[in-house]
Amino acid sequence: MSERPAIIRVHQEEEGDRAHVTVTLAWQDDEYRGEAVGDTDATSRPRLLGEATLRAVEQVTESRVSLTLAAVATTDLGETQIAMAQVKMAGAEQLMVGSALLRESDPTSATVRAVLDAINRRLTQMLS
Numbered sequence: 001m002s003e004r005p006a007i008i009r010v011h012q013e014e015e016g017d018r019a020h021v022t023v024t025l026a027w028q029d030d031e032y033r034g035e036a037v038g039d040t041d042a043t044s045r046p047r048l049l050g051e052a053t054l055r056a057v058e059q060v061t062e063s064r065v066s067l068t069l070a071a072v073a074t075t076d077l078g079e080t081q082i083a084m085a086q087v088k089m090a091g092a093e094q095l096m097v098g099s100a101l102l103r104e105s106d107p108t109s110a111t112v113r114a115v116l117d118a119i120n121r122r123l124t125q126m127l128s
Helices: 045-060 107-127
Strands: 006-015 018-027 030-039 067-077 080-089 095-101
Touching (some): 006 045, 045 067, 045 107, 067 107, 080 107
Antiparallel strands (some): 018 030, 067 080, 080 095
């Protein structure tokens, strides 16, 4: 059994100028979903993905933790691209930072993985 939640799927829908993102994580034989709704523009999508990921993580922890997405971005790093995320936990002083390589130009899963990377160490401690 994994010590950390794993990504099962990321679902995105658009209706008019609104986007609805659902991130589903698996942990201990259960599935947990987080959702976020916002603008459909390309600059809003990474934030929606990050917010939906954090909502799913909060479900995994049975709402024992409150997480805020401070920042999320995709950037070039040498010859590759990476997604980066900054996450703040309620009651904690420090920002947690994570990153993930874009695989085959897939910013969607890279953004979700960057958010999880930012919180995985703390999350493992909370879940054990």
